[in-house]
Amino acid sequence: MNRLKKKWQKKLEKIIKDDKRILTDSADLLSYGFDGSFGQYKPERVVQPVNREEVAAVMKLANKYSIPVYPRGQATCLSGGPLPVKGGIVLDTCHMTGQLSIDSENLTAVVSPGILTSKIKEAAEEKGFFYPPDPSSAHVSTIGGNVAENSGGPRGLKYGVTGNYVLGLEVVTPEGEIIYTGGQTIKNVTGYNLTQLLVGSEGTLGVITEITLRLVPKPKKRVSILSVFDDLVDSGRAISGVLSAGIMPSAMEIIDKHCINAVENYKPAGYPTDAAAIILIELDGHPKAIEEESVQVTDICKELGARTVQSAVDEEDQKSLWEARKLVSPAIAKIKPTKISEDATVPRSKIPEMFERLNKIREKYNIELVVFGHAGDGNLHPNILTDKRDTEEMKCVELAVSEIFEAAIDLGGTLSGEHGIGTMKTPFMEKELGSAGLEMMKRVKESWDPNNIMNPGKIFPEKGQTKLVLTE
Amino acid sequence: MNRLKKKWQKKLEKIIKDDKRILTDSADLLSYGFDGSFGQYKPERVVQPVNREEVAAVMKLANKYSIPVYPRGQATCLSGGPLPVKGGIVLDTCHMTGQLSIDSENLTAVVSPGILTSKIKEAAEEKGFFYPPDPSSAHVSTIGGNVAENSGGPRGLKYGVTGNYVLGLEVVTPEGEIIYTGGQTIKNVTGYNLTQLLVGSEGTLGVITEITLRLVPKPKKRVSILSVFDDLVDSGRAISGVLSAGIMPSAMEIIDKHCINAVENYKPAGYPTDAAAIILIELDGHPKAIEEESVQVTDICKELGARTVQSAVDEEDQKSLWEARKLVSPAIAKIKPTKISEDATVPRSKIPEMFERLNKIREKYNIELVVFGHAGDGNLHPNILTDKRDTEEMKCVELAVSEIFEAAIDLGGTLSGEHGIGTMKTPFMEKELGSAGLEMMKRVKESWDPNNIMNPGKIFPEKGQTKLVLTE
Numbered sequence: 001m002n003r004l005k006k007k008w009q010k011k012l013e014k015i016i017k018d019d020k021r022i023l024t025d026s027a028d029l030l031s032y033g034f035d036g037s038f039g040q041y042k043p044e045r046v047v048q049p050v051n052r053e054e055v056a057a058v059m060k061l062a063n064k065y066s067i068p069v070y071p072r073g074q075a076t077c078l079s080g081g082p083l084p085v086k087g088g089i090v091l092d093t094c095h096m097t098g099q100l101s102i103d104s105e106n107l108t109a110v111v112s113p114g115i116l117t118s119k120i121k122e123a124a125e126e127k128g129f130f131y132p133p134d135p136s137s138a139h140v141s142t143i144g145g146n147v148a149e150n151s152g153g154p155r156g157l158k159y160g161v162t163g164n165y166v167l168g169l170e171v172v173t174p175e176g177e178i179i180y181t182g183g184q185t186i187k188n189v190t191g192y193n194l195t196q197l198l199v200g201s202e203g204t205l206g207v208i209t210e211i212t213l214r215l216v217p218k219p220k221k222r223v224s225i226l227s228v229f230d231d232l233v234d235s236g237r238a239i240s241g242v243l244s245a246g247i248m249p250s251a252m253e254i255i256d257k258h259c260i261n262a263v264e265n266y267k268p269a270g271y272p273t274d275a276a277a278i279i280l281i282e283l284d285g286h287p288k289a290i291e292e293e294s295v296q297v298t299d300i301c302k303e304l305g306a307r308t309v310q311s312a313v314d315e316e317d318q319k320s321l322w323e324a325r326k327l328v329s330p331a332i333a334k335i336k337p338t339k340i341s342e343d344a345t346v347p348r349s350k351i352p353e354m355f356e357r358l359n360k361i362r363e364k365y366n367i368e369l370v371v372f373g374h375a376g377d378g379n380l381h382p383n384i385l386t387d388k389r390d391t392e393e394m395k396c397v398e399l400a401v402s403e404i405f406e407a408a409i410d411l412g413g414t415l416s417g418e419h420g421i422g423t424m425k426t427p428f429m430e431k432e433l434g435s436a437g438l439e440m441m442k443r444v445k446e447s448w449d450p451n452n453i454m455n456p457g458k459i460f461p462e463k464g465q466t467k468l469v470l471t472e
Numbered sequence: 473m474n475r476l477k478k479k480w481q482k483k484l485e486k487i488i489k490d491d492k493r494i495l496t497d498s499a500d501l502l503s504y505g506f507d508g509s510f511g512q513y514k515p516e517r518v519v520q521p522v523n524r525e526e527v528a529a530v531m532k533l534a535n536k537y538s539i540p541v542y543p544r545g546q547a548t549c550l551s552g553g554p555l556p557v558k559g560g561i562v563l564d565t566c567h568m569t570g571q572l573s574i575d576s577e578n579l580t581a582v583v584s585p586g587i588l589t590s591k592i593k594e595a596a597e598e599k600g601f602f603y604p605p606d607p608s609s610a611h612v613s614t615i616g617g618n619v620a621e622n623s624g625g626p627r628g629l630k631y632g633v634t635g636n637y638v639l640g641l642e643v644v645t646p647e648g649e650i651i652y653t654g655g656q657t658i659k660n661v662t663g664y665n666l667t668q669l670l671v672g673s674e675g676t677l678g679v680i681t682e683i684t685l686r687l688v689p690k691p692k693k694r695v696s697i698l699s700v701f702d703d704l705v706d707s708g709r710a711i712s713g714v715l716s717a718g719i720m721p722s723a724m725e726i727i728d729k730h731c732i733n734a735v736e737n738y739k740p741a742g743y744p745t746d747a748a749a750i751i752l753i754e755l756d757g758h759p760k761a762i763e764e765e766s767v768q769v770t771d772i773c774k775e776l777g778a779r780t781v782q783s784a785v786d787e788e789d790q791k792s793l794w795e796a797r798k799l800v801s802p803a804i805a806k807i808k809p810t811k812i813s814e815d816a817t818v819p820r821s822k823i824p825e826m827f828e829r830l831n832k833i834r835e836k837y838n839i840e841l842v843v844f845g846h847a848g849d850g851n852l853h854p855n856i857l858t859d860k861r862d863t864e865e866m867k868c869v870e871l872a873v874s875e876i877f878e879a880a881i882d883l884g885g886t887l888s889g890e891h892g893i894g895t896m897k898t899p900f901m902e903k904e905l906g907s908a909g910l911e912m913m914k915r916v917k918e919s920w921d922p923n924n925i926m927n928p929g930k931i932f933p934e935k936g937q938t939k940l941v942l943t944e
Contacts, residue, residue, distance in 0.1 A: 103819075103821070104716070105712060105716075105819075105820065105821035106819045106820050106821050106850075107715070107820075108819075128718060149661065150661045150665075152659050152661075156658055156659050157658065160658065161658075161659055163665070164636070173908065173912060177908035177911075177912075178908070179905075179906065179908045179909040179912055180905070180906065180909060181909065183884065183885065183886050184819045184884050184885070185817045185818065185819060185849065185850050185851070185885055185886055185889065186628055186629065186632065186633075186849045186850075187624050187628050187633055187817050187846075187849055187850070187851045187886075187889035187890050188817065188886045188888075188889065189621065189622045189624075189672045189886075189888045189889065189890055189891070189892050189893070190886045190887045190888050190893060190897075190901070190904055190905070191893060191901060191905065191910075191913050191931055192669055192672070192673055192677075192913045192916055192917075192931075193622075193635070193668045193669060193671065193672055193673075194909075194912060194913060196665045196668035196669070197664055197665060197668070197669045197916075199665065200661045200664070200665055201664055201665075205664075216720065217715075217718040217719070217720055218718065220718070240577060243579070243689075244576070244577075246600060246689040246690065246692070247689070248688065248689055285757075285758070285761065286757070286758055286760065286761030286764070286765075288758065288760035288761060288764070289757065289758030289760060289761045292758070292760070293758075345657045345659050345660065346657065347575075347577075347578045347580075347656045347657060348577065348578050348579075349575070349577035349578050374659075377657065377658045377659055378657050378658075378659070379657070379659045412655065412656050413655065413656075413657055414655050414657055414659075414660045414661075414662045415662045416660075416661045416662050417657065417659035417660065417661065418659050418661055419661070420661050421661070421662060421663060425662075429662070429663060432662055433651075433652070433662070433663065434651065434652065436645065436649035436650070436651045437651040437652055437653065437666075438663075439649075440645060440649075440651055440666060440920060441663050441664045441666060443919035443920060444664055444669075444916055444919060444920075445664075446919065447915035447916060447918065447919035448912060448915060448916075459663055459664075
């Protein structure tokens with residue numbers, strides 16, 4: 001360790017005075033070196049600030065000594081966002097939990113970044129409100145992480161994603177200044193929309209220290225409908241059919257036969273193992289509207305070839321339908337030791353074509369590729385099940401994943417619908433954005449973070465990084 | 473004219489070969505020198521490109537010779553956005569009208585910037601869809617201008633503003649590169665959200681040459697309800713009452729007694745001239761839900777002191793109610809020759825307090841100050857009626873407008889809800905954003921437009937510009 005380094009580490013101890021909140025032990029450091037994606041790194045320090053002032057002081061210090069800082073929530077990230085790829089400091093925001101207040105008059109919430117998203121949902125519901133974004137990780141992930149990654153979930157179609165509910169932010173800049181963006185009002189055109197620039201910027205432009213969220217009135221009623229199809233193409237037509245009828249479901253999920261079987265092997269939910277696909281639809285809104293729409297949805301699905309259509313009105317019955325959906329991810333993780341979860345997103349009308357492309361990729365590389373996801377908004381989750389110790393197969397997986405990205409871009413879609421770019425998708429950025437588009441993004445980064453200390457190695461490809469590498 | 477200037481003007485003629493699309497005549501130049509706000513300027517050239525390539529070539533040329541360029545739609549802007557304050561080139565996008573296509577499968581529209589917003593609404597409705605943003609100028613303003621200014625309107629409360637419907641953009645950068653941001657999908661987290669950075673950037677970061685919009689299914693039914701109040705505070709409580717009941721109207725407008733009287737003097741609509749305020753509410757959605765909610769809204773308004781509550785179900789009746797609302801702006805413009813229209817926005821719960829502050833300002837400066845606006849989302853329109861030739865009174869108006877801005881910021885609101893900063897509100901930017909916040913905005917501008925040629929003089933205060941000056 002050189003002398004300069006020692007200096008910043010000593011100074012760090014003056015900022016975070018409680019030594020329990022600076023981790024230096026090797027085991028501790030390693031436990032902050034991974035997320036839900038690939039790779040294992042070791043930072044030099046982990047700090048756990050409890051307020052904006054500590055965050056600002058850490059950033060000022062890091063900027064002065066050019067030490068990389070990686071903000072991190074619960075690290076459920078699937079794209080490598082919080083990975084400390086270049087050493088330095090992991091800034092754990094999970095201890096910033098002081099604020100969770102619901103403003104019933106203005107239908108807003110002000111929250112600290114370390115609050116779990118599910119806690120916000122609960123607090124809102126208690127007062128008769130609804131916070132719609134529902135990433136599958138909501139019960140373990142923090143709102144700070146959700147905002148940094150612009151997390152999605154099944155409700156994107158009708159309600160949008162996390163960013164659609166962020167009205168304002170308090171942020172510490174890479175140089176340690178505290179700034180406020182947006183505010184408490186739905187309408188705000190005072191200068192550039194820095195709020196939405198920061199949402200989804202994956203911690204590369206600053207550390208989020210407080211968030212103002214918009215809430216909506218709680219829907220009066222929900223109904224869930226399960227449709228079983230013997231043909232994948234029919235299920236795709238049913239999705240279009242429902243939307244063309246002017247119905248806007250609050251969620252519309254598709255689960256393919258591979259995933260159905262995985263769930264039934266893992267924890268039987270009563271899904272038909274011989275079906276080609278299942279569509280799970282949630283309708284919400286006024287009871288009378290829902291009643292009528294659920295009849296319409298049932299009719300449309302039957303007309304378009306559904307083998308069975310079953311609807312659940314009772315809250316418990318609905319819950320169990322959706323619990324089975326939430327089991328898909330853990331269930332498929334049991335098939336093989338390594339699960340690579342993608343989130344390539346295409347315009348909704350291209351879903352059948354995307355399915356065909358995925359079939360071809362599965363055959364070409366002879367890999368275990370299963371698909372589920374948010375069919376209503378075109379956000380599919382192709383998952384490849386493999387074993388990262390099998391370097392031979394991993395080479396095929398790398399090529400397959402690259403082809404998935406290319407297929408999404410070819411079909412007018414995007415590399416990432418809700419997981420972010422992180423470390424994994426950086427080589428494909430230029431293909432989607434073009435060199436001029438990527439250059440304009442980079443200019444923002446460079447102007448905000450001239451020393452490149454704020455979560456370096458994310459979003460932007462490193463020099464010479466032209467293809468996906470999953471083997472370590 | 474120096475030789476250098478002559479050179480760029482000659483080169484411009486090689487880019488826009490049709491000489492009818494380069495205006496040089498003094499009268500023409502002057503007619504492109506104003507908008508819906510204050511001030512009159514004279515550009516050196518007006519160009520009317522018809523495609524992205526011409527725009528890119530104009531920008532490359534302007535960047536090379538450091539000539540300011542001001543993108544402009546129909547110039548209905550109320551904050552000075554398109555004003556050619558530093559000479560140079562006005563880039564009129566009204567001739568870029570080639571594209572207006574609705575994608576029924578994906579519920580999207582791709583449009584050229586010169587298309588009138590009302591045309592998009594109509595095209596969407598023909599296919600059973602709905603484009604919700606509805607600035608009062610929709611029948612004369614272009615979508616390019618709406619996107620650049622992030623235009624609002626009455627439907628912000630339930631549906632959000634223009635930006636909430638922009639999925640992707642084609643943009644020519646200040647240096648003449650063509651870039652694409654976002655795309656066709658609702659979910660897109662591929663790098664920074666440049667789309668929302670550009671929306672509302674008032675033409676200071678680039679020229680918008682194509683827009684991909686999100687549409688929603690057309691609501692099955694609408695009902696409008698007019699409630700008359702003898703007390704302004706009661707009307708404020710009624711607004712809160714409706715929202716607290718879990719009802720989300722598609723619009724909720726307030727019109728004060730001064731505006732009521734102006735409308736009745738201008739073109740009688742049958743509004744009660746002795747009322748303190750009128751609330752106009754629109755509900756939309758499923759017929760059965762609307763039926764029930766309109767009874768609820770009527771009951772709530774009556775309980776909270778409404779003198780009368782009248783609802784209109786018939787489309788024609790609804791139209792006439794809303795036409796009267798749209799007359800407010802032209803009606804009050806008849807009171808005195810100069811109308812200064814503000815859009816200070818506060819958290820909804822602060823509306824009664826904002827009304828009090830406005831009353832005090834009216835008395836203090838003895839000015840004609842009337843108020844109407846989008847009560848549901850806290851976006852009020854205090855309008856000052858004056859005569860700009862009366863320099864004595866204009867000094868009072870300047871102070872009064874400044875105090876309106878300060879009141880909005882004090883109450884946790886924002887300088888501008890939907891009109892933009894333009895030239896008028898620049899001196900107040902630092903007060904709302906702080907110096908660090910403003911600095912981070914400026915860094916984006918400087919990194920994208922190093923020669924400061926893209927709509928200079930807007931959003932950011934000039935050196936030493938610390939107060940509002942309306943007198944010329």
